[in-house]
Amino acid sequence: MLKVQAISKRFNPGTINEKMALDRVDLTLDEGDFVTLIGGNGAGKSTLLNCVAGVYGIDEGTIFIDGKDVTRLSEFKRAGMIGRVFQDPMMGTASDMGIEENLALAYRRGQFRSLRWGITHDERNHYRELLSSLGLGLENRLSNKVGLLSGGQRQALTLLMATLIRPRILLLDEHTAALDPKTADKVLELSDQFIEEGKLTTLMVTHNMRHAIKHGNRLIMMHEGHIILDIRGEEKQQLTVENLMERFGKASGEEFANDRALLS
Amino acid sequence: MGQIMLGAVSLGLLWAVMTIGVYITYRILNIADLSVEGSIAMGAALAAHNIVGGMNPFLATGVAFFGGMVAGLITGILHTRLKIPALLSGILTMIALYSVNLRIMGKANLSLLRMDTVYSTVEQLGMVKNHAVIVLGLFVVLILVGILYWFFGTEIGCAIRATGNNPQMARAQGINTDNMIILGLIISNGMVALSGALIAQSQSFADVQMGIGSIVIGLASVIIGEVLFGKRNFFNRLLSLVLGAITYRMIIALVLRMGMPANDLKLFTAMTVAVALSLPVFRSFLKPLKKSGKEVI
DSSP: OEEEEEEEEEESTTSTTOEEEEEEEEEEEOTTOEEEEEESTTSSHHHHHHHHHTSSOOSEEEEEETTEEOTTSOHHHHTTTEEEEOSSTTTSSOTTSBHHHHHHHHHTTTSOOOSSBSSOHHHHHHHHHHHHHHTSSGGGOTTSBGGGSOHHHHHHHHHHHHHHSOOSEEEEESTTTTSOHHHHHHHHHHHHHHHHHHTOOEEEEOSOHHHHHHSSSEEEEEETTEEEEEEEHHHHHTOOHHHHHHHHHHHHSSOOOOHHHHHO | OHHHHHHHHHHHHHHHHHHHHHHIIIIISOOOOTTHHHHHHHHHHHHHHHHHTTOOHHHHHHHHHHHHHHHHHHHHIIIIISOOOHHHHHHHHHHHHHHHHHHHHSSSEEEOTTSOOHHHHHHTTTOOHHHHHHHHHHHHHHHHHHHHHHHTTBHHHHHHHHHHHOHHHHHHTTOOHHHHHHHHHHHHHHHHHHHHHHHHHHHTEEETTTTTTHHHHHHHHHHHHHHHHOOSSHHHHHHHHHHHHHHHHHHHHHHHHTTOOGGGHHHHHHHHHHHHHHHHHHHHHHSOOOOOOOOOO
């Protein structure tokens, strides 16, 4: 489904701030894989996601989605294949536009936009049903501006938008990190539900070891631009936080140093 | 006094066309586009030159509209394809257009006295020019409001709004944000040039200087409209722009009548806009700190 071959990304090349964010990373996601991606600060997790989404061009390597070489495709062209939810709840929606208008934008992802109405009557009913499945009462606020919603509501809406047209890959970039624990759990629960129902191939970045272990069928750990652990199946199900930290120490030769990961 | 106010209304209607153009870039695309200073004069220059050359005034006005669209296209390409900051792209087009406009007219100003204009057709129905300007101005403004109301509800229109509101989100939803910015600038500058063509024909001359400060007038009208007439929904916003442009002209007519020297006009307008734009800052001083509510999904 997703095949990343030897991709490298260097930030600020030729300056004293030069940073090798990704160093010949290889990664293959099979159809239906739900991969959690964890690592310390600056490990390259978000960079990897942004390279897959096309936000950054890569310096070397190739990216295939669904067997198609997308390395040179711009971000908006790849969008038809990719659903994304960001860390910042403000980022995934247009705050001055209505809930239904945001959904209508997502409904046309990857399609040619013409001078037809931006939202139709049938769509509205469809959205109302989908929103009521979130259980947040948004189905009665279709024309409300998204800017009026709480962070959790916005993330839930963004999640719905990302999966409205079935994405070939769903990219979740620490999408619960900015929420309080209770809201984060609710959004994660919704994510699980969407991923399971749609059998979506998913790559989820998280800084929370518990979440990384609990969710998905495969866990990948990154360190300094490399993938250092790739645990799946039976083995993943038996992981514990202590066990994971120990394996990190062996693989990287360092102590796991991410306060956010340890404290949460 | 009544005559002065009537003049203010007619001029306000013509400037409303320009105000809507400024609104598209400033509020919808979230770009302060200075190329409008050049394109308003360009619209005037193109219309005047062609009318003097014997072209049908309606066709000449259409040519002006088209010319403005080209100006917007150039600013859009400078900004999106060549990655020049929006403000600077607009300034570059504005400066370039100054020379272009001189070339179009062949001199710094062109008189349209005793020429057939778009208003002559309406005057033939038995109206004085001032009334003809109001009738035709109102006609043009209402048609444009209708078209824009429809357009920004279409798929492409929604994509432009999303681009201005949150470009990152727009790209993630598969919207080509660069093209949407270019398209918005094209529409905006086309309208501004159309406004310039209508203004030149109503005042019976085109002047290469007439664009100076027009962006500030446009912004003043946008803000006055929003503050006085509301922004509840898109239709309301469009009407507010028209009323804002008319109100601005009435205010100017009033202060001039009260004895303010005409030379101080631009200073007065700039100060008005500065105060209006800084209102949120003053408000936040006055408001007590808000309690931060806990986020519940």
